[in-house]
Amino acid sequence: MKNNSLNRLNTRRLASLYVAIFSVFLFIACSQNQDSAKEEAVSFKHHVIFDTDANNEVDDQYALAYLIFNGDHFALEGVTVNATSDPDGAHGYSPVSDHYDEAKRVMQLCGVYGNIPLYTGAQKGFDDIKDDLDNPEFDGHEAVNFIIQQALRDRGQKLVLLPVGKLTNIALALKKEPRIAENVHIVWLGSNYPDPGEHNQNWDVPSMNYILDVDVPFDMVTVRYGKPSGTSAVLVAKTMVEHRMPGVGPRISEPITGRHGGEFYTWGDYAVELYLKYQNHMWGNPPGRALFDMAAVAILKNPDWAESYQHPAPIYEDKQWIERPENPRKIAIWEWFDIYAIPADFFYTMDNYVITRRP
Numbered sequence: 363m364k365n366n367s368l369n370r371l372n373t374r375r376l377a378s379l380y381v382a383i384f385s386v387f388l389f390i391a392c393s394q395n396q397d398s399a400k401e402e403a404v405s406f407k408h409h410v411i412f413d414t415d416a417n418n419e420v421d422d423q424y425a426l427a428y429l430i431f432n433g434d435h436f437a438l439e440g441v442t443v444n445a446t447s448d449p450d451g452a453h454g455y456s457p458v459s460d461h462y463d464e465a466k467r468v469m470q471l472c473g474v475y476g477n478i479p480l481y482t483g484a485q486k487g488f489d490d491i492k493d494d495l496d497n498p499e500f501d502g503h504e505a506v507n508f509i510i511q512q513a514l515r516d517r518g519q520k521l522v523l524l525p526v527g528k529l530t531n532i533a534l535a536l537k538k539e540p541r542i543a544e545n546v547h548i549v550w551l552g553s554n555y556p557d558p559g560e561h562n563q564n565w566d567v568p569s570m571n572y573i574l575d576v577d578v579p580f581d582m583v584t585v586r587y588g589k590p591s592g593t594s595a596v597l598v599a600k601t602m603v604e605h606r607m608p609g610v611g612p613r614i615s616e617p618i619t620g621r622h623g624g625e626f627y628t629w630g631d632y633a634v635e636l637y638l639k640y641q642n643h644m645w646g647n648p649p650g651r652a653l654f655d656m657a658a659v660a661i662l663k664n665p666d667w668a669e670s671y672q673h674p675a676p677i678y679e680d681k682q683w684i685e686r687p688e689n690p691r692k693i694a695i696w697e698w699f700d701i702y703a704i705p706a707d708f709f710y711t712m713d714n715y716v717i718t719r720r721p
Contacts, residue, residue, distance in 0.1 A: 407434075407435060407436055407437045408435065408436050408437070408519075408522050408662060409436075409437045409439055409517055409519060409521050409522065409721065410429065410436050410437065410438055410439060410521075410522045410523075410524050410662075411438075411439050411440050411441070411442060411508075411509060411512060411521065411522070411523050411524065412425075412426060412429055412438065412440075412441045412442070412524050412526070413441075413442045413443070413444065413483065413505070413509075413523060413524065413525035413526070413527065413531050413532060414426060414441065414442070414443055414444075414461070414465060414525075414526050414527055414655075415443065415444055415445060415446040415461050415526075415527030415528065415562075415565075416443055416461045416462075416464040416465040416468065417456060417460040417461045417463070417464040417621065418446050418447060418456075418461070418527065418561075419640070420636045420637055420639070420640055420651075420653070421526075421652070421653040421654045421655040421656060422464075422465075422526055422527070422655050423464065423468050423632075423633070423636055424633065424653045424655070424656045424708075425526055425551075425653070425655035425656040425658065425659050426441065426465065426468050426469070426472075427468055427471075427472055427611070427629050427633065427712075428656050428659050428660070428708055428711060428712075429524075429659050429718070430468075430469070430472040430473075430474055430715075430717060430718050431472065431611070431711050431712065431715035431716065431717065431718075432659070432663060432711055432715075432716065432718065433715075433716035433717050433718035433719065434716045435663050436662075436663075436718050437718060437719070437720070437721045438474070438478050438718040438719075438720060439478075439512050439521065439720060439721065440478060440479040440480070440481065440508055440512065440720070441465050441469065441478065441479070441480045441481070442480075442481045442482075442483045442505035442508060442509065442531055443458060443461040443462050443465050443480070443481070443482060443483050443505065444458065444461065444483040444484045444485075444502070444505070444527050444528055444530050444531050445457065445458035445460075445461055445484065445485045445486075446527055446528055446561065446562070446565040447565075455485060455486070457485070458482055458483065458484070458485040459482070462480065462482050463621075464621055465480055466480060467618050467620065467621070467632070468629065468632075470614065470618050471611060471614060471618060471626060471627075471628060471629035471632055472611055472612070472629050472717065473611070473612045473614070473717055474717060474718065474719075477719060477720055478718070478719075478720045479508070479720070481504040481505040481508045482502070482504050482505060483502040483504070483505030483506065483530070483531040484501050484502030484505070484506075484528075484530040484531055484534065485501050485502070486501050486530075487528070487530055487565070487566040487568065487569065488529075488530050488533045488534065488566055488568045488569035488572060489568045491530070491534060492533075492534065492537055495534065495537065495538045502530065502531055502534060505531045506531055506534045506535045506538060509523065509531060509532070509535040509542070510535050510538060510539045510542055513535070513539075513542035513545045513546050514539070514541065514542060514545065517721075520545060520546055520547040520579065521545060521546050521547070522546070522547050522548075522549060522662065523546050523547070523548045523549070524549050524550075524658065524659070524662065525548070525549075525550050525551070525552075525562075526550075526551040526552075526562070526654075526655035526658055527562050527565070528552075528562055528563075528565040528566035528569060529550060529552070529562075529566060529569040529570050529573055530566045530569045532548060532550075532569070532573065533566075533568075533569035533570075533572045533573050534569075536572070536573065536576055536578065537572065540576075543576055543577060543578040544578075546578060546579070547579040547581070548573065548578060548579065548580045548581065549581045549583060549658060549661075549662055550562075550580070550581065550582055550583060550658075551583045551585070551593065551654055551655050551657070551658035552570070552582065552583070552585065553570075553582055553584055553585060554584065554585055554586050554587060554592070555582060555584055555676070555683060555695060556683055557586065557683075558678075558681050558682050558683065559587075559681075560585050560587070561585075562585075563678070567678055570678065571677055571678055571679075574675045574676070574677055574678075574691075574693070575675070575677070575691070577691055579694075580675075580693045580694070581670070581693070581694040581695075581696060582693055582694065582695050582696065583657065583658045583661065583668075583696045584695065584696060584697050585654055586697070590698075591697045591698050592697060592699070593652060593654040593657040593658070593699055594652050594654065595652070595699060595701050596652055596653065596654070596656070596657045596699050596701050596704050596705065597645075597646050597650045597651065597652055597701065597705075598650050598651065598652070598653050598705050598708070599646070599648045599649070599650035600637070600638075600641060600644060600648065600649050600650050600651075601648050601650075602650070602705070602709065603633070603634055603637045603638075603650075604634060604638075606709050606712065606713075607630045607631075607633045607634045607637075607712065608630050608631055608634055609628050609630050609631060610628060610629060610630025610633070610712045610713065610715075611628045611629035611630050611712070611715065612628070612629075612717070613627050613628050614627055614628070618632075620632055620635060620636075621636070622635065622639060630712065637651075653708075656704070656708060657699050657704055660699075660704040660707060660708070661696055661699070663707075664703075664707070666700075667699060667700040667703050667704050667707075668696045668697065668698060668699045668700065669696070669697055669698040670694045670695060670696045670697070671694070671695055672692045672693070672694060672695075673692060673693060673694075673695050674686050674687050674688070674689035674690075674691070674692060675689050675691045675692065675693045676689075
């Protein structure tokens with residue numbers, strides 16, 4: 363009886379040992395799979411062309427820096443500029459050269475100017491330029507030709523076109539070379555849809571309508587001034603900028619002269635100066651302002667930071683949206699942005715930046 367009891371005890375001990383060993387191997391295998399999945403997720407990078415009216419307000423600059431400092435998530439192929447207004451000018455177009463110069467300042471301060479190309483795009487609107495595309499020197503030809511060239515490259519994934527101003531450069535590229543439609547994914551910060559208006563939209567409605575009728579992946583990252591469901595709700599407080607941004611980023615050896623004067627050695631110091639120029643145009647408690655364009659970069663980085671749905675592409679006529687429910691062409695509409703996660707990730711990225719490089 364004693365021997366039988368010992369045998370049963372030893373059998374149970376061996377069984378427990380085998381289970382423990384199996385559990386260890388299973389844990390190691392699962393950990394390796396998780397690590398592999400994480401490495402695969404980190405190794406995938408969106409290839410992006412950032413299209414901007416950089417001298418308009420302050421959000422373009424913040425979005426560009428956020429993109430540049432997310433080098434573990436984005437491969438920045440290039441930056442293109444277009445002209446809308448500048449906040450200090452009249453109600454007409456500001457010179458496209460001003461937008462080029464401002465994008466250049468940000469790229470210099472973030473340590474990528476000269477490594478990542480910057481091209482001048484359209485001064486005027488789509489309807490003013492579309493019939494002139496056979497002219498080698500058409501308005502915006504540098505940016506448009508660059509977009510086409512990059513879109514036709516075989517990179518094993520769609521090239522993300524990330525316009526945060528008017529859509530002129532993108533629409534002209536699609537019209538000049540329709541083949542790029544199957545190779546690109548447009549993620550646009552613009553529109554108050556389903557309400558009328560919005561700066562980026564209003565500066566060139568025909569370019570937006572043209573894209574809405576082209577079979578190309580198109581995401582509309584809504585603004586919706588004053589409403590909780592748009593990027594207008596992604597507020598960054600003045601106190602946070604003053605506390606977190608000074609000195610952020612690499613320190614360059616020769617200072618750049620800012621848009622409003624002064625000399626700057628770091629992106630963070632310039633970012634504070636830009637932001638404080640708008641302290642008379644802030645809202646909320648504590649006071650701050652939305653950095654609309656930055657949210658478009660954020661949802662490309664992490665789509666869980668907003669909600670989206672597929673919708674038959676509408677059209678915009680006589681300052682109102684016209685629904686086309688039978689339209690087989692669908693677009694993605696983004697709304698309800700995470701007003702906590704997006705600013706938190708922005709500031710985390712500023713402190714732990716990984717500078718993007720051109721592939």
